[in-house]
Amino acid sequence: MTTLSGKTFAITGAFGALGTAVVQALRREGADVAALDRADAPRDPAALHGAKAFGGVDVADEAAAAQAMAAVIAKFGRIDGLVNIAGGFRWETVEGGSLDSWDALYRMNVRSTVAACRAALPHLGAGGRIVNIGANGAVKAAAGMGAYAASKSGVAKLTEALAEELKPRDITVNALLPSIIDTPANRADMPDADFGKWVRPEQIADAIVFLLSERASAITGALIPITGRV
Numbered sequence: 517m518t519t520l521s522g523k524t525f526a527i528t529g530a531f532g533a534l535g536t537a538v539v540q541a542l543r544r545e546g547a548d549v550a551a552l553d554r555a556d557a558p559r560d561p562a563a564l565h566g567a568k569a570f571g572g573v574d575v576a577d578e579a580a581a582a583q584a585m586a587a588v589i590a591k592f593g594r595i596d597g598l599v600n601i602a603g604g605f606r607w608e609t610v611e612g613g614s615l616d617s618w619d620a621l622y623r624m625n626v627r628s629t630v631a632a633c634r635a636a637l638p639h640l641g642a643g644g645r646i647v648n649i650g651a652n653g654a655v656k657a658a659a660g661m662g663a664y665a666a667s668k669s670g671v672a673k674l675t676e677a678l679a680e681e682l683k684p685r686d687i688t689v690n691a692l693l694p695s696i697i698d699t700p701a702n703r704a705d706m707p708d709a710d711f712g713k714w715v716r717p718e719q720i721a722d723a724i725v726f727l728l729s730e731r732a733s734a735i736t737g738a739l740i741p742i743t744g745r746v
């Protein structure tokens with residue numbers, strides 16, 4: 517018997533670097549996992565460790581998100597929690613960048629999270645869990661991070677508001693705020709960095725397992741930095 521056996525979780529952005537690690541951790545803890553992503557299929561289906569892949573789902577699209585959650589219910593009969601990992605990053609300065617980037621990042625990070633929450637909520641019962649992925653870079657934004665940090669601040673405030681709204685239903689809503697994650701993409705972009713200081717996807721997955729578990733039942737509305745040694 518593992519921590520999450522008998523539970524079903526929907527993970528967005530599940531085919532990405534962090535998403536894959538989270539799917540694997542939840543499978544190890546005995547959960548059924550619905551792995552949602554925009555791509556049609558994961559690059560390596562075996563990496564999903566038996567999770568059910570729901571590809572071709574843009575969770576920022578309200579109808580698509582609702583349809584996907586209905587498909588998860590049709591497959592597993594229940595959703596005990598949602599982990600919102602779908603999101604993205606763009607570095608550009610305010611003056612040199614494009615105004616459209618602000619809309620794009622808002623859609624990428626805030627709208628995707630809100631739409632997935634709204635789609636999952638009708639299916640979540642007492643004891644339900646929502647975990648969002650914000651960013652520590654939104655706590656104090658650096659140059660070139662305006663649009664990204666603004667969008668991840670949106671994820672943080674959504675987390676707080678929704679946590680309050682869902683207290684009467686006994687559903688917790690929390691966010692993890694990673695700094696640079698040790699992903700292949702970040703290693704390629706910053707080859708001279710000390711990768712050992714970066715938080716590993718598996719470490720974030722461990723925190724998510726805890727927040728989804730019964731042991732975290734009193735934690736809600738928390739914005740938790742998870743930054744390794746950066």
Ligand SMILES: NC(=O)c1ccc[n+]([C@@H]2O[C@H](COP(=O)([O-])OP(=O)(O)OC[C@H]3O[C@@H](n4cnc5c(N)ncnc54)[C@H](OP(=O)(O)O)[C@@H]3O)[C@@H](O)[C@H]2O)c1
Pocket residue numbers: 528529530531532533534535552553554555573574575576577601602603604605624628649650651652693694695696697698699702
């Ligand atoms: N990497 C970091 O250093 C870092 C730091 C702080 C926070 N974060 C956050 O952590 C999360 C995961 O990061 P990551 O490095 O694992 O990124 P990743 O490898 O790019 O994975 C993100 C996945 O989400 C998918 N996705 C994006 N928008 C979607 C949508 N609307 N509907 C469905 N799927 C969507 C992406 O698909 P596409 O490939 O088609 O876009 C991708 O498969 C993101 O929210 C990111 O902002 C990352």
